[in-house]
Amino acid sequence: MQQYDAIILAGGRSPWLKEVCGTEFRCLAPIKGRRMVDYILDAMLASGCVRRIVVAAKTEALDLLAGTLPEGVKLCEAKGDMPTTAYAATMALGADSTQQHLYICDDIPLVTPAGIQDFLSQCAEYPDRQVFYPIIPKEACLALFPEAQRTYGKLPEGEFTGGNMMLLDKRVTINKQELGRQIYALRKSPLRLANWLGWSFIFKAVFRKLTLKAAEERVSEILAPSKAIITQHAGIGMDVDKPEDLKLVENYLSK
Numbered sequence: 001m002q003q004y005d006a007i008i009l010a011g012g013r014s015p016w017l018k019e020v021c022g023t024e025f026r027c028l029a030p031i032k033g034r035r036m037v038d039y040i041l042d043a044m045l046a047s048g049c050v051r052r053i054v055v056a057a058k059t060e061a062l063d064l065l066a067g068t069l070p071e072g073v074k075l076c077e078a079k080g081d082m083p084t085t086a087y088a089a090t091m092a093l094g095a096d097s098t099q100q101h102l103y104i105c106d107d108i109p110l111v112t113p114a115g116i117q118d119f120l121s122q123c124a125e126y127p128d129r130q131v132f133y134p135i136i137p138k139e140a141c142l143a144l145f146p147e148a149q150r151t152y153g154k155l156p157e158g159e160f161t162g163g164n165m166m167l168l169d170k171r172v173t174i175n176k177q178e179l180g181r182q183i184y185a186l187r188k189s190p191l192r193l194a195n196w197l198g199w200s201f202i203f204k205a206v207f208r209k210l211t212l213k214a215a216e217e218r219v220s221e222i223l224a225p226s227k228a229i230i231t232q233h234a235g236i237g238m239d240v241d242k243p244e245d246l247k248l249v250e251n252y253l254s255k
Helices: 015-021 036-047 057-064 081-094 113-121 136-146 170-175 177-186 192-199 199-206 212-222 244-254
Strands: 004-010 050-057 072-076 100-105 131-137 153-157 158-164 165-169 226-230
Touching: 004 036, 004 081, 015 244, 036 050, 036 100, 036 113, 050 057, 050 081, 057 072, 072 081, 081 100, 081 170, 081 177, 100 113, 100 212, 113 131, 113 165, 113 226, 131 136, 136 158, 165 170, 170 177, 212 226
Parallel strands: 004 050, 004 100, 050 072, 131 226
Antiparallel strands: 100 165, 131 158, 131 165, 153 158
């Protein structure tokens, strides 16, 4: 099985967690007696697909993570935004790192080894692509988490929600920093994002004429050769971004 170096983006803060869990850092939030990041690390290591791991976290979290992680897992400081953090983590992996890096967010404690294996095995079928992003059909999410409130995008191929991991060629991380920052800055501004993507692209999305292939082609034009990976492993998309999600995860782990 092909192995990849991996990066956990663990710089996220959720102020509502402070009252519920005693910390605003998602990676440190306790769930059933363990930190959220521990569940993610377990899945990565058990998958057999991960060679080395870097956890990128804020300074305050780094102090609490130091000396508590599995052997060989490195730490680096998360920077001001995601592209800059990705670059710092890539440098921490070193020049001999794998050509592609697996990025996983710090808020998906229900990710499984099988989910990671499925995503990466499908990515390996497209050696000409540099950017891979998982999408999960609505039916798969509802089958496993019927009470979860997810946001779904409607396409001719079906309804999907996004997963919280990516596989990136390290050349994209290193060489597309400025573009990455532009995308990151636009992520919460639909109007500015529409201007950037092109209104014809947005109209197709609104009227459900945007196909997966068209979306892949547009991202490929803007960023790098890309591929959306359809996976049935709903844990990849079950992020903890509100109290209801935390309760759902706790109940699921109790079973």
